[in-house]
Amino acid sequence: MIVILKTNHSEEDLNHIIEISKEMGFTNHVSKGAKKTIVGVIGDDSYVSVDRFENLTYVDKVVKVLKPYKLVSKQFHPEKTVIDLGDGNKIGSGFPIIAGPCAVESEGLLDEVGSLLSQLSVAYLRGGAFKPRTSPYSFQGLGLEGLKILRKTADKYSLKVVTELMSVAESDMVNEYSDIIQIGSRNAQNFRLLEQCGKLSKPILLKRGYMSRTEEFLQSAEYIMANGNPNVILCERGIRTFETITRNTLDLSIVPYVLEESHLPILVDPSHATGKRELVPSMAYAAWAAGADGIMVEIHPKPEKALSDGRQSLDFKQFEQMKLKLDRLINAQVL
């Protein structure tokens, strides 16, 4: 930690800082410049709050030297995390695709989707049984019934189920029926839910909060890992900005950054990021080119009849064409 004092500090102020740093178990190093005095507080400050120093009226600025996470960091875990879902399905290796409708609307719908995924060799089926909705009056999902439909469909077509968990109360249920548990963007800083995820047995697909900085996103992953679950899959899904042509702004730069910073796999969800189906395929190709570990997209046999988010869902033909091009990109082995 580096503590920069205000120009007009007293000798006593400086001594006080030295005392505090000793009290916290750190050594220190004072450097007096032409105009500014700086105290280097030496020691592992990863998990130490800057509060004790920032609070002081004669302190101008406090700079942390180490990152505020450890378990998610490549520094402490250099090998890439590869999550094995069984039956040859891995996340963190290859370019897996997770696809399905926004919400589990009916068994018939899921069967249509499952059949298509199976034909196209797409191994992961997504669908929401519990839907977080901005309005209390919107469709909230089928709940347990939806989970059962997901499981049944997945078993029939040898798929893996990815579905969202919205609250601690439903965690055992979701853990039982799913293969991967998704934490949605609005719950990215629901810390109790993240703690609970740490205690579950299934891998967690953690969506980036639409207002989370990358550092906060990684700290949310740290919450899960610190509570005992090492299998975290990150997922970029767009952030809120002033731009209005897309629902959110897909931040693809996070992909190469995270690949350098963390050992965790990172997927991209171009459907929620753009909110417009016509932009999804291009962003899927771009995600692959940026180095992402896979994508998650919404599909629906009749998007114009979807109960939610139909505007961003690909129909089956669009999805098939996109899958074909992605295969060609991957097989060309040029990156």
Add this chain to the structure above:
Amino acid sequence: MIVILKTNHSEEDLNHIIEISKEMGFTNHVSKGAKKTIVGVIGDDSYVSVDRFENLTYVDKVVKVLKPYKLVSKQFHPEKTVIDLGDGNKIGSGFPIIAGPCAVESEGLLDEVGSLLSQLSVAYLRGGAFKPRTSPYSFQGLGLEGLKILRKTADKYSLKVVTELMSVAESDMVNEYSDIIQIGSRNAQNFRLLEQCGKLSKPILLKRGYMSRTEEFLQSAEYIMANGNPNVILCERGIRTFETITRNTLDLSIVPYVLEESHLPILVDPSHATGKRELVPSMAYAAWAAGADGIMVEIHPKPEKALSDGRQSLDFKQFEQMKLKLDRLINAQVL
């Protein structure tokens, strides 16, 4: 709802839209312009999703005519909501001040604060027993022990307790020990928690999500009201922007907007908004001038020793001076 078709739509497309609107129970009105065809879908669209129309490939844009909330709206409840806490304490009338430390650190600290509030005729004591922290390694609060200290202090000095609820699991406990239950900014779209708040007996102080648009903020309040609790107090606490001198950007314009749009009281929290104690008093005066129903601020006898957020806490002397000036502003009766 107004549906604007793309320039090159067919007659069949138009008929399809008319059919859907009938299917949804609406009448409609077609208007063909020089270049664009527009369909007015007539009926109460408050809670109807635009999805059914937005999904259609030949639709350019869908505009909702009515607001996506009802219970929070002044239109359906013209009289201002005044929440009576007993002992002459009301929110929604006058300019109440809620003050206290960020976290309940110890009984001694709370006693010091309680004593000051009592002397200054400030009726509401705040303090966190459960602390949502970005890092899993930061101080997480004293929990139940903290709630008990809050209650004991409040009872000793005849104060009302305002404290945060972080999860459904702790809701009975927090409901028991508090007078007003706070929902924090990071939980503003934790819908399960909002639903639970609807079932509790105490008033809910709902902080604006730092990423919430006003419309979403009001919809979060609607969640609580639609689940049975009519006593919601809104609280503006800053939004995330590109500016870096303050922790968030205090959005005071929301105050007159909400006063016009809703019957719910709205407070302002200048401490979390600015993150800097030296900016807090000015923003408190500005909140009053903007028409807010009160403020919520952090105070600490020794901010430099606070376990969290000391940087934004006023010390007792600063708080006293601010209280004095606020009293003078209010008593001048000029606005």
Add this chain to the structure above:
Amino acid sequence: MIVILKTNHSEEDLNHIIEISKEMGFTNHVSKGAKKTIVGVIGDDSYVSVDRFENLTYVDKVVKVLKPYKLVSKQFHPEKTVIDLGDGNKIGSGFPIIAGPCAVESEGLLDEVGSLLSQLSVAYLRGGAFKPRTSPYSFQGLGLEGLKILRKTADKYSLKVVTELMSVAESDMVNEYSDIIQIGSRNAQNFRLLEQCGKLSKPILLKRGYMSRTEEFLQSAEYIMANGNPNVILCERGIRTFETITRNTLDLSIVPYVLEESHLPILVDPSHATGKRELVPSMAYAAWAAGADGIMVEIHPKPEKALSDGRQSLDFKQFEQMKLKLDRLINAQVL
């Protein structure tokens, strides 16, 4: 400047940094922590770019210690700048109001406005002769004709003219006809125009860019001062955020911050910030309470007929009521 090296740097890397800092005329101070090596580069770094160090592959982060401006800073000019416009009109003292229509539409309009201002003892008349418009097809202003109308009206009613300068080519003309020259938000980083303002004789009212951080805003003021014009008036007018109920988000926290940081006066423009007339009076009172040095508002006798920005213009009656309340606030002498 503080240079933090990456964990795996070599001894050679460290020596290279020391060399560079010497080459730049600085002394330095090396501090080796448990995991990180930090070099304090000692000397006046106000105007030194961090580039030389940030460029190095083995450098993790560079932190500047001093602020990137000098002339605007209170540190080098402790007394408040008060700009004397003559006839007893000063900016930086009292709470002056600048009012007028968005655009100079006709002599008749300006005469109506001038007459009102004179009656209400408002000394500053604003109006745009050159209008920066997002669309090339919108009304662009009357140009020189507009300037002449402004001057004539101001002289008739003993007012001061505030009007916008959009380009270097028109600077002599605008300097001649105005008393205060406004630089608009979209030109906040039009550096050639700022340089030119430094050479003009009239005070400059510099609007904050709707995308400018406070530090950048102050650097834009520094541009003008460094080019020779010490009379700069800052003006907060809202920043672009994700909120949509207001056109921009008025950032009042900048007022107490700037008052502490700089000697320059700072005004607030609630009209452009909110974009809605019904929010303007509340934000004007809040600006006063926050400590602003004055306000700038748009008024129009018939806002529904204004050629631009009518939605945010107060009509005469609304303006008069607001002026009355502001006078009462100021005269109460409570802050």
Add this chain to the structure above:
Amino acid sequence: MIVILKTNHSEEDLNHIIEISKEMGFTNHVSKGAKKTIVGVIGDDSYVSVDRFENLTYVDKVVKVLKPYKLVSKQFHPEKTVIDLGDGNKIGSGFPIIAGPCAVESEGLLDEVGSLLSQLSVAYLRGGAFKPRTSPYSFQGLGLEGLKILRKTADKYSLKVVTELMSVAESDMVNEYSDIIQIGSRNAQNFRLLEQCGKLSKPILLKRGYMSRTEEFLQSAEYIMANGNPNVILCERGIRTFETITRNTLDLSIVPYVLEESHLPILVDPSHATGKRELVPSMAYAAWAAGADGIMVEIHPKPEKALSDGRQSLDFKQFEQMKLKLDRLINAQVL
């Protein structure tokens, strides 16, 4: 244009709206719903301001039906614009690369760069002779001397010159020495400069403002085209958001959107967007995959010695590797 009235409007208000729409040359269509009255104002509203209706106190909302631009739109110019620079160099076809240092620092530097570009078959040399800098004390470029060096180098190696124009005063000079004139992000709404670009003979590479919505970006291009220059090249270079790991957030979704909406070519600048050289290659590949018409990157033989923006410059080896991979992607012909 669609005008939505407030719930409590009178019959007179409605008549007034009808009158205004007639006065503006439009026909109209009234639709009375259960709660809301809506007036469809029928006619070409592309360039008509919503002000006349928004101004009215009894109007709730005004929705424009047509886009606020025409010349940049694909609707009025379906064929893709391909700009022929001569010698077989085209923009809007293939995947051209523009590369060079941030600033023209010396003839030696440019010669090194020119030689490399020539070897790698990269046809466009960029470099700033006039540098817009946030601080008045930073290096401002070599000016005319820089332009001459650029021209000389380009001619020696058969390259095309891309360089920035900062002000109307320098436009003839820059037009003379360059092949493509760049308008920087901070001047994206410097309307006088855009008008001037309309009168120049060279194609204009228009960088997106870092705070411009896509619609505003296209309107800036419309300014240039409406003033007479049809050769506009758009360039996405990142927008300002709350994320801090990158300098700006690269918004790649704009690429497929613009390709659908406009006939103009669109390039991507991953250097300014990310501000970090290690993220540049991934974002260059992603730009290609998203469908961009080319990229613009900063390179420097010794980034650690660059006078500006070295942190984001690729060194020669990194650039060569990136070029190699881009060639492989393009040649695989899979998208």
